[in-house]
Amino acid sequence: MAAEDRIKATAKNLEGKVQEVVGELSGNERQKVEGKVKQMQAKAMHEQENLKDDAKKFIDRA
Template identity: 50%
Template sequence: MSIEDRAKATAKDVEGKVQEAGGKLTGDREAQLKGKAKQAEADVRHSVEDVKGQAKRAID
């Protein structure tokens, strides 16, 4: 598990939440959707890191 990769995924998640919230405040549906997409990307990145960690533990 790369701490750096997890930190990037967390940053992407926060970025997406901020963008979604900004879109809600301004009524910008496109910004909301882009924010949600960034959050989904972050979830995928976290899942990849989880699988990598499990594989490493299985090998060790």
Template identity: 50%
Template sequence: MSIKDRAKATAKNVEGKIQETMGNVTDNPKAQSEGKAKQVEAKVRHTTEDVKDEAKKIAE
């Protein structure tokens, strides 16, 4: 996984955590769910890139 892709996924995760927390503080269910969705998106990105990395290792 490139450092750039990993940084983007990590940033998306942090953004999601902040948004979810703000939704909790303000009692805003929409912000909570959007924050959780961003965290899931970040996890999927990390997993996808991890699979790519493993495939490269196998191919070598």
């Protein structure tokens, strides 16, 4: 499940980067900001998976 979630986060990050570039090239500030927001959401998703991994490692050591 974690790998699937990481893939979703990576896809969201790429989508956000593309959207940001399109917004920048077209002069559409809203598109650009929405792209940045998606990238931030993807980063949060990755951090969530990192925390899950760390918790699992901690539990496995106990």
